[in-house]
Amino acid sequence: MPQATNACPHTTLPDTVAVYMVGGAVRDRLLGRAVQDHDWVVIGATPALMEAHGFTPVGKDFPVFLHPQTHEEYALARTERKSGHGYKGFTVYADTDVSLEEDLARRDLTINAMAVRTHADGYEEWVDPFHGQQDIAGKVLRHVTLAFTEDPLRILRLARFAARFGDFHVAPETQTLMQEMVSAGEVAHLVAERVWQELARGLMENAPTRMFEVLRDCGALAIVLPELDALWGVPQPAEHHPEIDTGLHTMMVLEQAAQSQAPLAVRFAALMHDLGKGTSDPEQWPRHIGHEIRGKDLIEAMAQRLKIPAEIRELAALVAQEHTNIHRSLTMTAAALVRLLERCDALRRPERFALALWACECDARGRQSFEQSPYPQRSFLLAALHAAQQVDTASIAQQAAQKGLRGDQIGQHIHMARVQAVQAASAS
Numbered sequence: 001m002p003q004a005t006n007a008c009p010h011t012t013l014p015d016t017v018a019v020y021m022v023g024g025a026v027r028d029r030l031l032g033r034a035v036q037d038h039d040w041v042v043i044g045a046t047p048a049l050m051e052a053h054g055f056t057p058v059g060k061d062f063p064v065f066l067h068p069q070t071h072e073e074y075a076l077a078r079t080e081r082k083s084g085h086g087y088k089g090f091t092v093y094a095d096t097d098v099s100l101e102e103d104l105a106r107r108d109l110t111i112n113a114m115a116v117r118t119h120a121d122g123y124e125e126w127v128d129p130f131h132g133q134q135d136i137a138g139k140v141l142r143h144v145t146l147a148f149t150e151d152p153l154r155i156l157r158l159a160r161f162a163a164r165f166g167d168f169h170v171a172p173e174t175q176t177l178m179q180e181m182v183s184a185g186e187v188a189h190l191v192a193e194r195v196w197q198e199l200a201r202g203l204m205e206n207a208p209t210r211m212f213e214v215l216r217d218c219g220a221l222a223i224v225l226p227e228l229d230a231l232w233g234v235p236q237p238a239e240h241h242p243e244i245d246t247g248l249h250t251m252m253v254l255e256q257a258a259q260s261q262a263p264l265a266v267r268f269a270a271l272m273h274d275l276g277k278g279t280s281d282p283e284q285w286p287r288h289i290g291h292e293i294r295g296k297d298l299i300e301a302m303a304q305r306l307k308i309p310a311e312i313r314e315l316a317a318l319v320a321q322e323h324t325n326i327h328r329s330l331t332m333t334a335a336a337l338v339r340l341l342e343r344c345d346a347l348r349r350p351e352r353f354a355l356a357l358w359a360c361e362c363d364a365r366g367r368q369s370f371e372q373s374p375y376p377q378r379s380f381l382l383a384a385l386h387a388a389q390q391v392d393t394a395s396i397a398q399q400a401a402q403k404g405l406r407g408d409q410i411g412q413h414i415h416m417a418r419v420q421a422v423q424a425a426s427a428s
């Protein structure tokens, strides 16, 4: 195994105490990935001893301390027992007799349950009782012990790790365990903010579609995002959608968003743009009349449930409502183009409009055999917006006011001037 630790910055602690690097830092080093922050576990210490050596207690529920210089987290080895539903229902036990192995055994995945201690002479002591190194080599996401079931958020964490390490697969026994947890109703008790936090992080990974694959395979998607889960099995017209299935299309659109390094709001809008197709009348399939507005309503309800930030929600709702109009924009009249821009609030919020166009481009390309297709609507609408922005609204308003016109009439004058500007720009 490669060298996995840096020099220990905690030499002030007495010899009776052993400090190990654990968790993500050990994993990421073995994977050759940049290590963001180090987590340490401390064996054989008490809170009083940590504080006597300058460490600051920070854990509300757990005995966790910040190093006086590096400010990295040092946790006393602990065991956890579930004592109720949800994230807070834990009884924590931390004392000098908790062993490193016991602390590793309560962790989520084998690849996250390795520890390394660098001794004073530079010798590296590896502790890997659950064969995390083997699972890294075999690219396997495997739970450590049945303690995995004590925190249902770990299903979402695992899905997020699948999105980060796109070529890893879920161990069959972990797959079974997650299915059992879902059947037992564990996922229904998760706290909204935590769910959104995991989803948002997973969306920003390289292979976000893997997260949804994993969640779907164990049945968790139907609990966490039933509106999205409903898209699989819903057909679309083959002429525009050779891939047919709406769930599959949605994953292809998200894939396009990830490939283009899109920001979170665009990735989420890509994921949500066709949500309304899940509630189309099956008698009407593969047609989805009115899916745009139904999708917008579904997104708003979901965003409220999951406490999704307003700007993320607003872009997704806008894209759901206007994506088919944006796709059609090349053949629109100038008047219809200006109405579209005004509905999108593009004149006041051009940055958000540009993000909406980005998501629409992902939608157009996220179809089988359309992956490389150009999307001229994007530059066309940005040019129309630019033309509309050149209208001097202040002077039009002033002239109209001098003629004694009312507010809505002034608005009409401005609208007409924008239509003329867009018309003139598209003629040239």
Ligand SMILES: Nc1ccn([C@@H]2O[C@H](COP(=O)(O)OP(=O)(O)OP(=O)(O)O)[C@@H](O)[C@H]2O)c(=O)n1
Residues within 6 Å of the ligand: 022, 023, 024, 025, 039, 106, 107, 108, 109, 112, 113, 151, 153, 154, 157
């Ligand atoms: N629900 C959780 C959260 C954390 N951990 C353990 O705590 C470590 C640190 O947690 P965290 O920083 O959240 O995750 P990392 O694995 O470090 O991943 P990331 O790179 O996302 O920080 C994990 O490696 C894992 O051993 C766990 O077992 N169960």
Ligand SMILES: [Mg+2]
Residues within 6 Å of the ligand: 023, 024, 025, 037, 039
């Ligand atoms: Mg971490």
